[in-house]
Structures are given as C-alpha cells and as structure tokens.
Amino acid sequence: MDPAEERNWILQKLNIGKELLYLTLEDVIKTGVQIEDILALTRSALIAHGKKEYEMPAKIGVHPYAEVFYHAMPAYVPSENAVGLKWIECYPSNPSRFKLPQTTGLLALNDVESGCPLAIMDATWITAMRTPAVTVLAARALHPGAETFGMFGCGVQGIEHCRFVVHTLEKLKKIYVYDKSEEAMENLVNTVQPQIDIEIIRGKDPETVTKNCEVMSSATVILQEQLSVVRDEWVSSGQTILPCDLNTFWDPATARRADKYIVDSAEEHRLFAEMGYFPEGLPEITCETGEVLAGATPGREAPEELIVCSNIGMAVCDVVVGKEVFRRALEKEMGCILPL
Ligand SMILES: NC(=O)c1ccc[n+]([C@@H]2O[C@H](COP(=O)([O-])OP(=O)(O)OC[C@H]3O[C@@H](n4cnc5c(N)ncnc54)[C@H](O)[C@@H]3O)[C@@H](O)[C@H]2O)c1
Incomplete structure (x- = not known):
C-alpha cells in the first residue's frame, strides 16, 4: 500500500x-x-x-x-x-x-x-519466527538441492527451524536434530513431526549429525567462550553451515577455512568481535546474506565450496x-x- x-x-x-x-x-x-x-x-x-x-x-x-x-x-x-x-x-x-x-x-x-x-x-x-526465516532463506540461496538438514539445539529456535526449513529446501528428505538435553530433543520431535512430512531423526551425537547433513544450523547459546562442540575435522567441503548463535557452537577453525564466510550484518559481527565474542579473531567476511538474496553477490559458485553463513539477527x-x-x-x- x-x-x-x-x-x-x-x-x-x-x-x-x-x-x-x-x-x-x-x-x-x-x-x-x-x-x-x-x-x-x-x-x-x-x-x-x-x-x-x-x-x-x-x-x-x-x-x-x-x-x-x-x-x-x-x-x-x-x-x-x-x-x-x-x-x-x-x-x-x-x-x-x-x-x-x-x-x-x-x-x-x-x-x-x-x-x-x-x-x-x-x-x-x-524473534522466534524471523530468525529461522533468515536461516532457511539463506539455505535455499546457498544450497537449494540439499536433501539433509541438521539442527543443533532443540529449543524455541530449533523447533521453528524444523517447521520452516521444509518450506524452502524442496528436495529435503531427512532432518537430523541434536540437543544435549534428551527432553528438548523429544519435545521437538513430538511437536514438529506431526506437522511435517519429512522424517526427523534424533542424532546420536554431534559428530553423526555433522557427517550426515549437507546443511546445518545451530541455535544453542551465545557465549564469548568457544564451545567447539562440532570439531572442524567432522566438517567437509560442500557443506553449508548457518549458525544463529554466532561463533559459540562450532570450532572456529571451520569458519576460518571456509571458502565463504557470509554474515547477515558485517557491522554487527565487527561489533560483537570488539566485545570479545571472537577470541580467535573474526574470520574474513565474504559478503552479507542480503546481498546474496538480492543477487548483488554470488552465493554458492561450486558444489565443493564450504560455506559458513552466520546470521546474528537484524532489526x-x-x-x-x-x-x-x-x-x-x-x-x-x-x-x-x-x-x-
Ligand atoms: N540469530 C538470531 O537472530 C537469534 C534470535 C533468537 C535467538 N538466537 C539465539 O539462539 C539460541 C537459542 O535460542 P532459543 O530461544 O532457541 O533458546 P532455548 O533455550 O529455547 O534452546 C536452546 C537449546 O540449546 C540446547 N543447548 C545448549 N547448549 C548446548 C550444547 N552445548 N549442545 C547441544 N545443545 C545445547 C539447550 O539444551 C536448549 O534445548 C540462543 O543462543 C539465542 O541467543 C539467535
């Protein structure tokens, strides 16, 4: 209007x-x-x-x-x-x-x-809705053919990510989820499985989920400390990683060696780095998520590219x-x- x-x-x-x-x-x-x-x-x-x-x-x-x-x-x-x-x-x-x-x-x-x-x-x-929307729109732009999606963290965001992802990844066949809390995993499966046709699988551990998924997201906790729950050696070329929880969950080596490190807002990421959230330094930023969606910069240019796309949330x-x-x-x- x-x-x-x-x-x-x-x-x-x-x-x-x-x-x-x-x-x-x-x-x-x-x-x-x-x-x-x-x-x-x-x-x-x-x-x-x-x-x-x-x-x-x-x-x-x-x-x-x-x-x-x-x-x-x-x-x-x-x-x-x-x-x-x-x-x-x-x-x-x-x-x-x-x-x-x-x-x-x-x-x-x-x-x-x-x-x-x-x-x-x-x-x-x-907040609970627009955050998964950003992840799954970025997932479609960067990895449209993905058949597997992994979600780390099965709380508010994890649940919504699983509900949203089926709307943008058209080839999706399986969703793997993992949480350190069995109860949270159980709750996610019981809540979301009746609402979607794609099978949701409870991950045995972070390593299994990482090795089974083409596209992954994480919504756990945002801490200055690096938890490095997902070890860099489990991550392979061709994967797309879309954290909502900044640098906390992933081994910092993964973002550093990624072919592309895309962020929703470069300014926000630099601000968080100044506050101490990237103790090992902010990886070199390739471009912003919105630029990929607007067609101003290319997204994935080769199947073997490892892409990390960190979306911390934008007003x-x-x-x-x-x-x-x-x-x-x-x-x-x-x-x-x-x-x-
Ligand atoms: N990027 C954004 O725009 C945005 C927006 C909202 C929330 N967030 C962030 O997303 C995260 C999750 O938010 P939420 O509202 O879903 O919280 P939540 O408390 O509902 O869920 C978090 C889940 O992560 C699990 N978890 C915590 N540490 C873990 C670990 N080491 N390994 C496995 N699982 C672990 C918890 O058990 C819990 O089930 C928070 O860090 C929040 O700040 C980001």
Missing part, C-alpha cells in the same frame, strides 16, 4: 499522536501471520538490506551480568514504510533458573510521517514483520488501544 494511503487507513482505526496499539504475545500470534508471510516479509527485508536501502545502526547494549545482554535494535526500511526499535534481552540461564525463555523483548513501531509511536508489541514470537527483519503484525491487528481490531 502507498504510505499516504496506509496512513489514512491507520487514522481510521488509531488516533496517531494521541493513541498507540498494545499487543500481547497472544495477540501477536492471533493476528494470523503465517510461515509463508514471514518468509516473504523477511525476504523483502533481507533484499532491502542487500541493496543498502535501509538504516540500521549496529546494536548497542547493556550487560548487567556476564553472558547476558540487552540490545537496542532500531531500523528503518523505506520500501516497507517500517520504522521502529526492538528492545531484546538474552539470559541463557532463564530456562533452568526461572522456566522462562532465554530471549524476550518488546518492539516499538512509529509513524514514519510524524514519528509518533504507533504500537508496542511483544517481540518474542517475532530490519523485526520492523518489517512487526509492521505486518500491526496492520493485521488493526484490521481485526485486536489488542488494546492506549492513550499516549
């Missing part, structure tokens, strides 16, 4: 400058945005990023404890008329200490024309998905309108 037209439509439902729409986690889910929508929206955001048609300064954050971060993630995507800020936290010990998710947060959206706040919404679901994706959630909520008269 044309931005002026969209603004007039919003004004019929919300008194911009005097009111904002508040959406709970349940509201956000009930707007009915589906996997196909998230894939299309995330793709647009990545392409805008790849064409450099965006504004998104690298995350700034605060760190009350070691291994904990809060990030302020602002972005403006002109093509989607979307501007806002995600305020997100990551507390790796939340599941064991409080039975709460590692990652929670809020997303604020603004009116591009006046700057006034339009909405505040829970960002947990948006351009959050504001674009959030804008659609906002539109649908207004359309369905969902959420709570609050005075400013």
Whole structure:
C-alpha cells in the first residue's frame, strides 16, 4: 500500500499522536501471520538490506551480568514504510533458573510521517519466527538441492527451524536434530513431526549429525567462550553451515577455512568481535546474506565450496514483520488501544 494511503487507513482505526496499539504475545500470534508471510516479509527485508536501502545502526547494549545482554535494535526500511526499535534481552540461564525463555523483548513501531509511536508489541514470537526465516532463506540461496538438514539445539529456535526449513529446501528428505538435553530433543520431535512430512531423526551425537547433513544450523547459546562442540575435522567441503548463535557452537577453525564466510550484518559481527565474542579473531567476511538474496553477490559458485553463513539477527527483519503484525491487528481490531 502507498504510505499516504496506509496512513489514512491507520487514522481510521488509531488516533496517531494521541493513541498507540498494545499487543500481547497472544495477540501477536492471533493476528494470523503465517510461515509463508514471514518468509516473504523477511525476504523483502533481507533484499532491502542487500541493496543498502535501509538504516540500521549496529546494536548497542547493556550487560548487567556476564553472558547476558540487552540490545537496542532500531531500523528503518523505506520500501516497507517500517520504522521502529526492538528492545531484546538474552539470559541463557532463564530456562533452568526461572522456566522462562532465554530471549524476550518488546518492539516499538512509529509513524514514519510524524514519528509518533504507533504500537508496542511483544517481540518474542517475532524473534522466534524471523530468525529461522533468515536461516532457511539463506539455505535455499546457498544450497537449494540439499536433501539433509541438521539442527543443533532443540529449543524455541530449533523447533521453528524444523517447521520452516521444509518450506524452502524442496528436495529435503531427512532432518537430523541434536540437543544435549534428551527432553528438548523429544519435545521437538513430538511437536514438529506431526506437522511435517519429512522424517526427523534424533542424532546420536554431534559428530553423526555433522557427517550426515549437507546443511546445518545451530541455535544453542551465545557465549564469548568457544564451545567447539562440532570439531572442524567432522566438517567437509560442500557443506553449508548457518549458525544463529554466532561463533559459540562450532570450532572456529571451520569458519576460518571456509571458502565463504557470509554474515547477515558485517557491522554487527565487527561489533560483537570488539566485545570479545571472537577470541580467535573474526574470520574474513565474504559478503552479507542480503546481498546474496538480492543477487548483488554470488552465493554458492561450486558444489565443493564450504560455506559458513552466520546470521546474528537484524532489526530490519523485526520492523518489517512487526509492521505486518500491526496492520493485521488493526484490521481485526485486536489488542488494546492506549492513550499516549
Ligand atoms: N540469530 C538470531 O537472530 C537469534 C534470535 C533468537 C535467538 N538466537 C539465539 O539462539 C539460541 C537459542 O535460542 P532459543 O530461544 O532457541 O533458546 P532455548 O533455550 O529455547 O534452546 C536452546 C537449546 O540449546 C540446547 N543447548 C545448549 N547448549 C548446548 C550444547 N552445548 N549442545 C547441544 N545443545 C545445547 C539447550 O539444551 C536448549 O534445548 C540462543 O543462543 C539465542 O541467543 C539467535
């Protein structure tokens, strides 16, 4: 929709400058945005990023404890008329200490024309959805013929990755999953298997999964320490590795020797490196994920290339998905309108 037209439509439902729409986690889910929508929206955001048609300064954050971060993630995507800020936290010990998710947060959206706040919404679901969307869109661009996918980490992200990957890897025959927690693996299989036709296999150990899969992703924990759970000698040429958890899970030697080290945001990765997240140094960056999706740089150029594509998460994706959630909520008269 044309931005002026969209603004007039919003004004019929919300008194911009005097009111904002508040959406709970349940509201956000009930707007009915589906996997196909998230894939299309995330793709647009990545392409805008790849064409450099965006504004998104690298995350700034605060760190009350070691291994904990809060990030302020602002972005403006002109093509989607979307501007806002995600305020997100990551507390790796939340599941064991409080039975709460590692990652929670809020997303604020603004009116591009006046700057006034339009909405505040829970960002947990948006984060849980746009992250696998980035992985599986990158997987299709870099390894479209893959028949096997491996997922390390069977929590919130692992579950969504398995639900999303069947939408982009058309030749997929098997999904291998691995988690250090048997319970998490069991829960993933019980949750996702009834929803997809592709067989999900519980990996015996990380080595078996690594040696059986063409494309792999990991969503475990983000730590400055290198866990190196997957040893470099298990990784072979021709594989595509798409970590969501930065450098933690994989032997750093793998990214260093990869033929291509692609990242969603070079600026973000450099910032994390400055904070100490790549103790052995940031590998040389080939290009950004959005540039591959936009066709500005080639993806895979030979079957034997080893490609690592690290996607740490970008606010351009959050504001674009959030804008659609906002539109649908207004359309369905969902959420709570609050005075400013
Ligand atoms: N890149 C992004 O955009 C993005 C977005 C959201 C979350 N994340 C990151 O993804 C990761 C997972 O998030 P989540 O919400 O799914 O968390 P979660 O707590 O729901 O799941 C994490 C799973 O990883 C498993 N795990 C932890 N260490 C492991 C190890 N050494 N070996 C095998 N399994 C291990 C845990 O048992 C757990 O089941 C976090 O690091 C989070 O910060 C990244």
